[in-house]
Amino acid sequence: MAEATSSTRYRVEGMDCPSCATRITSAVRRVPGVKDVSVSVTAGTMTVRHGPDAGIGEAVMRQVGTLGGYSATPLAPRAVPVAEVHDHHGCCGHDHDHHGHGHAKHSHARHDHARGGEAGLHGHLHDHGPVSGPWWRSPRGLLTIGCGLALGAAYLLGKVVPELAGWAFTAAMLVGLVPIARRAFVSAQLGAPFSIEMLMVIAATGATIIGATEEAAAVVLLFLIGELLEGVAAGRARASIQALAKLVPATALLERNGRTEEVPAATLPVGATILIRPGDRIAADGEILEGESAIDEAPVTGESTPKRKSVGDAVFAGTVNGDGVLRLRVTAAAEDNTIARVVRLVEEAQESKAPTERFIDRFSRYYTPAVLLVAALVAVLPPLLGGGAWGEWIYKGLAILLIGCPCALVISTPAAIAAGLSAGARRGLLMKGGAVLEGMGSIDVIALDKTGTLTEGRPVVTDLLAAEGDARGLLSRAAALEAGSSHPLALAILARARADGVSVPPAREASAQGGKGVTGRVGGESLFLGSPAAAASRVALPAIWQDRIEALNGEGKSVSVLLADGRLSGIIAMRDEPREDAKAGLAALKAMGVQPLMLTGDNRRTAEAIGATLGLPVRAELLPEDKQRIVREMQGQGRHVAKVGDGINDAPALAAADIGIAMGGGTDVALETADAAVLHGRVLDLSRMVALSRRTMGNIRQNIAIALGLKAVFLVTTILGITGLWPAILADTGATVLVTANAMRLLAAKL
Incomplete structure (x- = not known):
């Protein structure tokens, strides 16, 4: 009979790089009774599968503590998931219905979706502890600065008192080498004696033995600088994942015993009734019992347009209520709501992603x-x-x-990686370390979100079809009704009016008709602007116009109908349009052998219309877990997958992909969960990132050939007695200079 196993999750402090994860994994696997270990650097967590021995937890925590600089504490077990009452697939696939929005009173000022944010860099910062503030205050930054100052002081002392130069350079070397040697010793204890730290110890010690103390100190400093360039903000990713939960408000208005009281959202039981005011974030997954409102679901599905929902419809935690008061029945506990599931998916994806082992580590x-x-x-x-x-x-x-x-060999890869990362950063292409830069060149499938990635992320007016008068008059009257509204489609009409220089007359008696449209009087005319269905209930639309509306809907466009005194005045079509460079960017990817694919939470008709315009396959109406599943399926087919997105709903798929890329002004979570970020939001930049990766990897191969080639030549000449110590020193130093100069060529590379 198979032995029963359990899983325990731990919060691990002091872990900030893949090497840390490898070290912790190796150590914990040696604890008797441990079956398997999964570590997430980004989430700062560790899951241990173990036997039934009650003492294993203490043993695991002790083992982590013996590594120095780390500590592990068990996390409270997750509650058993509550059975889903609602159908998640019901959140997608509906047409854009904007016509229940209000006007001046309907402000989205409180709808503060996180934007921008800095993309942290995964680095090899081994001096453990929280990484915050500027890089020069971090332990690694202070060590590098200290080593540099010591080397400068040694150089000056050597000029003033030459007989002390050797001792001064040795002391400067030890400033940086002692921490490196400590890490090398820990790695050796764990069965990996020839780590990159050990390479540095051997390099510096060997140079010191033959009297090349100045070179030894310089090599240590160069190594520290190379490590520092790979990343100075690894802790930000961890903080951003924990910040996901902040999308759900801390409190909720609970109805109990005929009264409404404010309670912590985390305490809401399944079946409770809560009140959601206009503009509030929804505190729990639930089902609408009373009320009707436009719900902004962008944080969950990426849907660019708020959805009109009423009694019986499902809503999700973290989404934003629009213009109506809602009463909800809670259908999922706090630990199992939509946002909590996204957090869980991100952490699990990070834990299952094995650290990428650097080439030098393997070769050494x-x-x-x-x-x-x-x-x-x-x-x-x-x-x-x-x-x-x-x-x-x-x-x-x-x-x-x-x-x-291995001075030249050790420097060859970090120098090229640092130059490649710098070249990318100067172009708005941020990649979180060498493993990401290397991996970008090998992807053969790139899955892209629609809203905010392939498209601009906001609807624009695409068609103005006047049934009477001209397009400018149609736009003028529609804008008059929409003045003061902050709804995305209303903003699109107002923006088009400003762009075309159309005057917007004042509207009187303007009011919103819930779920139907908006009415008002402009210039003595009674106007109605609303959905085709609502307009058809007021006046019979000619068949030719119904055909035009159907054709526009088939192109994935939202259509508004303007009626004037009971007559059809015209129709306005709007759609979230592709970015200007989207088609060119996708063509460039295809030319490089990378297959693009759209994965979106938007409705199928809109997504397929955009896909047809851009010429790429589409998978639509997807929840975050669906996107992650599709990525996993492609990986199971042996494909190397990159995922591009700009929202929280993309976070699980970004974490699961071989390379996750955040697009433009995406949310902090998308930027931090992703391995890379395209800050300017250009689709063409994705192909430039692939090109930079491939060029950098070519540069690394050149550097390795230079370093090993020179060593091979001087190995032969030394054995033959042609060259000795000084030529050998020059060969190693020369190789270091050559590989560094070769790497710096990447800074001027044209992409």
Whole structure:
């Protein structure tokens, strides 16, 4: 009979890079009774699958503590999920119905969707602790600055008192090398003696042994700078995921015993009745018992236009109520509402994503031991077997050790990565570390959200069809009715009127007709602007105009009908249009062998219309978990998938993808959950990011060839007695200069 297993989740403090996760994973797996370990650097969590032994929890926490700089505390177990009362698929797939919005009183000022935000950088900051504030105040920044100041002081002291130069440079080297050596020792204890830290220890120690103390100190400083360039804000991603829950308000208005009282939203039980005022964020997943309102679901589904909902419809936590008062029946507890599920999906996706092992770490498993072995054999075998002079061959062995010193090799990859990251950042292409930059070049599928990614994220007027008069008159009267409204479609009409220089006369007796449209008097005429269905209930629409409305709806456009004194005056069509460079950007991706695909929570008709315009396949009416599932399915087919999005609803798929990319002014959560960000919001920048990745990887291959090629040449010449210590020093230093100069070419690369 199989042994029963349990899972325990821990909050891990002090973990801020993939190397930290690897170290913790290796350590915890050695605890007796532990079956498996999954660690999320971004979420700062660890899930441990273990046997029934009650003492395993204490053992796990002790093991994490012995690593130095880390601590683990168990998280409270999640409650058993409440059975879903509503159908999530009901939140998508409806036509855009905007006609129940109000006017001046209907302000969206409280609808504060997080925008912008800084994209943090995943780095290899191993000095543990919270990372906040400017980089120069972080432990890694202070260490790098201290090492640089020590090297500068050593150089000056060497000029003033030359006989102390060697000691001064050795002291400067130790400032940076001691922390590196400590990490190398921990890695060795965990069974990985030839880590990148060990490479640096060997490089610096070898250079010091042969008297190249200045080079040893410089190499340590260069290593610290390279590590620092890879990332200075890893903790921001962790904070942003925890901030997801802030979308749900802290309190709710609970109806109980005939009274309404404010209670913590986290305490709302399933079946409770709550009151939602206009402009409020909804505090729980629920079903409308009374009332009608436009609900902004952009945080959950990415739908660009608020949806009109009434009795019996499902609403979701974190969405925003529009213009009506609602009474809801709570259908999911706080720990299982929509936002909580998104948080859970993000954390699980992060935990299942194994850390990318850097090339130098992998190569060093064989390279460094081989160099040490060759140097020892060269120093010992000729005197023992051939009667050679011990002094001569030990000298050659030291020269080979210096030739094998991985200074150029260690710098080659971080230098190219740092240059590539800098080149991208200058163009608004942010990538969170070398693993992301490397991975971008290998993607073959890119899944893009629609709203705010392929499109501008706001509707615009596309068609003005006047049944009487001209288009300017139609637009003028419609804008008069919409004046003062903050609804997205009303704003589109007002924006078009401003752009066309159309005058907007004052409207009298303007009022919203819930779920139907808006009425008012302009210039003595009685006007109505609303949905085709509402207009048809007031006046019979000619068949030719019904056909035009149907054709516009087929193009994914929302249509408003203007009636004047009971006559059809014209129709206005609006749609969230593709970005100007969307078609060119998708064509560039296809030319690079990357297949684009649209994944959107928007309704199918609108999505397919945009997809047909841009020439790409579409999957529509998707919830966050649907997008994540599709990404997983493509990965299961062996595809390397990038996911592009700009909203919270994209966060789980962004985390699950091989590369997650936040688009433009996306939410903080999208930017922080993603591995990369396109700050200018250009679709063409996605192809530029792929091109930069491929160029950087080519540069890295060149650097490795330079570093290893020079070593191979001088290895032969040293054994033959043609070159000695000083040429070996020059070879290693020269290789370092060459690979750095080659890497810097990326800064001027044209994409």
